[in-house]
Amino acid sequence: MHGISSINPESGTHRHVRNRLPIAFAAAGALLLAACGSSSTKSATTTASSAAKTSAAGGAGDTVAASTAASGAASTAASGATAAAGTSDISAFKAALTAAQAPPKYGGPTDGPKPQAGKKIAVIECAAVNTGCAAGAANVKEAADAVGWTTDILDGKGDPAAYSAAMVTAINNGDNGIILLAIPSQAIIQGMTAAKNAKVPVISVVGDNPVGSAVGQVYSEVSGQTVASGKAIADYFIVASNGQAKVASFHVASLASTVNRYKGFVSEIAKCSGCKVVSDQEYGLVSQADFTNLIKATVNAHPDIQYIFVDISQYATIAASALTQAGLVPKIGVAGVDCLEAEVQSIKAGSGEVACANAAVSLAGYPTVNEMNRAFAGLPPLDEAYPLRLLTKDIIDKETPPYLGGFTSKTDYLKLWGKG
Numbered sequence: 001m002h003g004i005s006s007i008n009p010e011s012g013t014h015r016h017v018r019n020r021l022p023i024a025f026a027a028a029g030a031l032l033l034a035a036c037g038s039s040s041t042k043s044a045t046t047t048a049s050s051a052a053k054t055s056a057a058g059g060a061g062d063t064v065a066a067s068t069a070a071s072g073a074a075s076t077a078a079s080g081a082t083a084a085a086g087t088s089d090i091s092a093f094k095a096a097l098t099a100a101q102a103p104p105k106y107g108g109p110t111d112g113p114k115p116q117a118g119k120k121i122a123v124i125e126c127a128a129v130n131t132g133c134a135a136g137a138a139n140v141k142e143a144a145d146a147v148g149w150t151t152d153i154l155d156g157k158g159d160p161a162a163y164s165a166a167m168v169t170a171i172n173n174g175d176n177g178i179i180l181l182a183i184p185s186q187a188i189i190q191g192m193t194a195a196k197n198a199k200v201p202v203i204s205v206v207g208d209n210p211v212g213s214a215v216g217q218v219y220s221e222v223s224g225q226t227v228a229s230g231k232a233i234a235d236y237f238i239v240a241s242n243g244q245a246k247v248a249s250f251h252v253a254s255l256a257s258t259v260n261r262y263k264g265f266v267s268e269i270a271k272c273s274g275c276k277v278v279s280d281q282e283y284g285l286v287s288q289a290d291f292t293n294l295i296k297a298t299v300n301a302h303p304d305i306q307y308i309f310v311d312i313s314q315y316a317t318i319a320a321s322a323l324t325q326a327g328l329v330p331k332i333g334v335a336g337v338d339c340l341e342a343e344v345q346s347i348k349a350g351s352g353e354v355a356c357a358n359a360a361v362s363l364a365g366y367p368t369v370n371e372m373n374r375a376f377a378g379l380p381p382l383d384e385a386y387p388l389r390l391l392t393k394d395i396i397d398k399e400t401p402p403y404l405g406g407f408t409s410k411t412d413y414l415k416l417w418g419k420g
Contacts, residue, residue, distance in 0.1 A: 090243040093235045093272065100232035101395065103405025104387035106412045108367060113377040114418050115147035119177070121372060122170030124163060126182040128155035132338065132361050133181045136205060139365030140179055143410075147369065147417055160187045167191030171198045177372045178202045181361075184255060185209040186216040201375035205364050208256035211381065220371040220381035222364060225388045226257045226337075229357035230264030230309070232390040233335045236355045237307045238272045240333075245272065246304045248279040250294075250319070251311040261311045261337050261357075278302045288318050295322035305332055313338030313356065320352025339391055339403070348396050358391045360402045366413040373417070 123140050125133040133156075141151040152175060154166040163183050170178050171194055178200055184207055185192055193215050195202050206224035210217045237245040247269060251262035269275050279298050283291065295318070299305050308323075310316035316336025323329050333354035336343055346353035367384035374381060389395075391403050399405065414420035 090238055090272070093238040093243070093268075097232070097235040097239050097390070100228075100235060100390040101392070102389075104389060104407045106407075106409050108384060108409060108412060109370065109382055109416060112370065112416055113373060113379065115149070115369075115373050116376050117148055119372075119376060120150040120152070120173075120175050121177045121179060122152045122154055122166070122173070122175040123179045123181060124154045124156050124166045124170070124183060126156050127158040128153075130158075131340065135362040136181045136364045139362055140181075140205075140368050141365070143365035143369035143413065146414060146419055147373070149369075156181075156183060160184075163188045164191030164194075167202075168194050171195060171200055176200065177375060179368055179372065180204045180207060180209075180218070181364075182206050182257075185218050189216055192216050201372065203368055203371050203375070205368055205386075206257060206359070206361060208260055219375050220384075222368045222371060223383070223385035224257065224359045224361065224364075225385050226260035226359075227264035229337045229359060229388060230261040230266075230311070231268045232264075232357050232388075233309055233337070233355060234265045234268035234272075236335060236390060236392070237309075238269070238275055240354070241275070241306060243272055243274040245269070245275040245307055246278050246302075247275070247307045247309060248281070248298055248302065248305050249277055249309045250281050250283055250315065251309075252284065253282045254284070258311045262309075265309050265311075278305055283315070291315055291318045292322040292325070295319045296326055299323070299326065299328060299332060307354075308332060308334045310334060310336040312336060313340040313343045316353060316356070317342045317346055320346050323352045344391070344396055344401075344403075347391065347393050350393070355390060355392045358389045358403055360387045360389075360404060362402055363387055363404075363409060366409050370413060370416065 121140075121144055123137045125137045127133055137153050141153065144151045152170060152173065154170060156163045156166055163180070167178055167188065168191060178195055180202060182205065185202070185204055186209070192202065196215055201219040203220050203222060204218040205222045206226075207218075207221065208223070208226055209221050211219070211221050237247055249262065249266060252258040266277060266280070269277055279302050281294070281298070283294065286294070295308070308316075308319050310319050313336045316334050317340075319336075320329070320334045323332050323334065329352045330350065334352050335355040335357070336353070337357045337359060339356040339358035343353055343356050347356065364386040367386060371381055371384055387404055387407060387409070389404055395403055411420060
């Protein structure tokens with residue numbers, strides 16, 4: 001995402017499994033669904049150029065307003081990387097990187113209906129044990145409390161059957177609206193059908209779910225800006241390498257949000273004439289040991305790799321650890337999406353990770369409650385999103401979580417609702 005908070009988006013869950021790493025929130029449920037289908041890791045045949053042609057879903061929200069960053073942000077982002085001289089013009093990528101690293105600015109609505117009193121909403125988390133989903137649910141409750149609504153938070157347990165059961169429970173409890181946190185709506189037709197029959201609006205957060213009135217479609221999707229997340233990482237690699245990046249890409253192909261992160265990455269890399277995706281692979285719900293072995297095998301087979309893109313934060317951290325074990329840090333740098341604490345600390349310590357796309361789901365509550373308010377008022381949805389920023393060591397060293405330069409959309413939404 002470029003410097004924006006809550007409009008024009010494009011845009012895991014985890015469970016305890018023996019010998020398996022918990023999955024990051026943004027793949028919520030999806031990786032668990034992938035595990036049900038296949039837990040194997042396979043090589044993809046898609047190249048950067050062909051993947052760019054398929055970059056459709058989730059792409060509309062890439063038209064985001066860029067804010068101005070402090071001078072030198074792009075060059076700072078490239079610090080510590082080996083740059084090649086005499087490359088093609090990368091000024092456009094530098095400008096995009098500068099925008100992606102700038103603190104977000106409010107870009108949400110400035111007028112809308114005042115909240116109706118006495119509403120009760122249900123928030124279904126991808127899994128209560130997942131820190132990302134829990135943070136998103138907590139922020140929804142905070143925003144709902146601000147307008148005087150009651151909130152029920154239900155645990156989806158990383159299981160599609162549990163998602164549907166929670167939706168039915170919410171309807172039976174008299175909830176007026178349902179919010180899905182990182183849950184694929186088309187995988188829970190029973191719950192979605194129940195909500196449609198009960199005329200209960202469903203809002204999705206970071207699911208990249210289809211919007212519409214048919215069964216399986218949600219009233220509104222509050223975006224984690226998935227395409228922009230991948231694009232920002234590609235811009236970092238391009239600038240850091242002075243337009244000569246040799247990269248490996250790893251992505252989960254079973255969920256729209258992770259696919260869109262991947263599409264954003266490879267479509268941007270494809271625009272760099274001197275850059276190349278030398279290894280492009282899909283992976284499923286694999287163990288830490290399996291993913292470590294996959295990373296090591298990949299870099300052994302392609303010794304020219306300089307950077308690795310991983311679509312999920314926790315697997316990016318595994319990749320960084322694998323490179324450390326192989327003695328390939330700082331020769332190869334890793335970047336992932338979500339910026340969970342382990343990823344942030346790796347960037348800070350210089351232990352393998354060099355950047356991350358910080359999708360701040362902890363601030364998703366206010367645009368989500370605003371979308372629900374519009375649904376209650378019978379108004380069409382807006383293209384709202386929560387903030388995202390490309391983080392590097394210089395930002396992490398200077399700021400504190402959530403590393404958004406002090407930005408929050410809370411004040412703007414409270415003003416919108418007549419509560420400020």
